[in-house]
Amino acid sequence: MAKPLDDTPGTIITAAINGARLTKADHPRLPMTPVEIAAESRRCMNAGAAMVHVHARDSKGQHVLDAGLFREIIDEIEHATNGDLIVQATTETVGRYTPSDIIKLTKMLQPEAISIALSELIPGAKEEAEAQKFMTWLDNADVWLQLILYTGDDVHRLRALQEKGVVSKNIPILLFVLGKYAEDRRSSSSDLDPFVAALGEDETPWAMCAFGREETACAARAIALGGHVRIGLENNLYLPDGTIAQSSADLVALAVENANRAGRPAMSARDVRVIIEQGQGNG
16 A cells, blocks of 8 residues: 555545436536546646545446446546546446445456445445455555545544454545435534544544535645645536636636635646655655
8 A cells, every 4th residue: 555645734525426326418518438537637637636536437327347448547647647647536436336346346447546435335344354454455555545534433433443453443535425315415514513623632633524505615724733635527517706616627627716715736647646655745
């Protein structure tokens, strides 16, 4: 597992450009094919993103955990961005895939970065043994893990699993998801409070993503609190004024503005890679 970000001098902005569920009926510029995903990734990089979070879609537009398709997407992005963008593959199960599928995809693909939900990898006690073996594998793999948490209780559960030795205590970065289970999937900046309270004095780096029209406001608060952000059409289609964003790059640009205001400017992929490799920095 790549080293954690002990500290950072700025903000890591990740573009979440397509997700598992939305289609072009929801937004005509939602990228679905590898070429579309690569083009949108480049736009987001140019707007200030250091990383892009991608879902693979098959020929029918369905979210799939397909290592071959992910490899095609990653190759297209690397070609479109000259490798100047970190690509984070998702392992979201969408109710169809299993913890074993998460592990299989990760090992087959071995991407530079991957996101995994704690509740999907370890939904219960019977998955703990396999998860422990997987975490041991990750500790020795050159894969930067982001572990996804959906509630403050998830933070406490993570700590319990770490104390049991099931999950590594060396998690590079967490992701707090705001609003997924809220009515109409909207979030507010106060949704951060249970996560921050549960984290307490733990200095594990964290980021947040937020469902709904308050995404930009949630991101601004996260940045002010020292967190990082995942922004894009996967979670929100709207600009703060209520108009539809043209692309995820528009939402990334707003996060860049908020990062600058907070004195924590957006970091480039090169900046992030240096800190990951050296395990040092500020933030």
